Amino acid sequence: MVDKVEKKIVPGMHPDLAYTLLTEEEIHRKVAEMGRLLAAEYRDKNPILVGILKGAVLFASDLFRAMQVPASIDFMAVSSYGASTKSSGVTRILKDLDQGVEGRHLLLVEDIVDTGLTLRYLRDYLEGRDPASLKVAVFLDKPSRRKVEVKVDYVGYEIPDEFVVGYGLDFAEGYRNLPYIGVLRPELYQ
Ligand code: PRP
Numbered sequence: 001m002v003d004k005v006e007k008k009i010v011p012g013m014h015p016d017l018a019y020t021l022l023t024e025e026e027i028h029r030k031v032a033e034m035g036r037l038l039a040a041e042y043r044d045k046n047p048i049l050v051g052i053l054k055g056a057v058l059f060a061s062d063l064f065r066a067m068q069v070p071a072s073i074d075f076m077a078v079s080s081y082g083a084s085t086k087s088s089g090v091t092r093i094l095k096d097l098d099q100g101v102e103g104r105h106l107l108l109v110e111d112i113v114d115t116g117l118t119l120r121y122l123r124d125y126l127e128g129r130d131p132a133s134l135k136v137a138v139f140l141d142k143p144s145r146r147k148v149e150v151k152v153d154y155v156g157y158e159i160p161d162e163f164v165v166g167y168g169l170d171f172a173e174g175y176r177n178l179p180y181i182g183v184l185r186p187e188l189y190q
Helices: 024-042 057-067 117-127
Strands: 017-022 048-053 072-079 092-095 105-113 133-141 154-158 181-184
Touching: 017 024, 024 057, 024 105, 024 133, 024 154, 048 057, 048 117, 057 072, 057 105, 072 117, 105 117, 117 133
Parallel strands: 048 072, 048 105, 105 133, 133 154
Antiparallel strands: 017 181, 072 092
């Protein structure tokens, strides 16, 4: 059972936000909880966390720190298929892993799964590199937007179909460094 979010107006939140969905404290608590769960799973496996740039950079770093077991971290960057088009998914790897991953335990870390196209592509790609295991941890899941089925092993929160920013998520590269997650005022992007 995945936790759901609630809208709230938080004093001092960024003026471009209509409301907050997750406060800094809620994010911190959830990452700590996921970190404990993953530490138990990966205690003797020396996993490689694979963060997907750029959105996942905050979550991947926080989760890595929260796990407190021997582990390493690497990053990939992919070019996205664009907002309105295609059903085939990602396109091109802009930055690949720095190391071989054959026989290693991989944990793919994403900030959000939306249509699922990016994740499906990355899952297939990483499976093809013969890891010992591959699991996926995402902080936010927007199940109502899914276009393709993709397995997600660990989810932080389920969210409705709204334009969320903060904690790594951007609009035109802005807002990624907000320590909380909120919904952008529609007049700013419509
Ligand atoms: C976001 C997010 C995922 C992807 C999810 O990345 O980080 O990688 O979209 O969407 P999907 O499930 O519809 O494929 P984005 O392309 O916005 O790039 P960014 O991480 O650099 O912001």
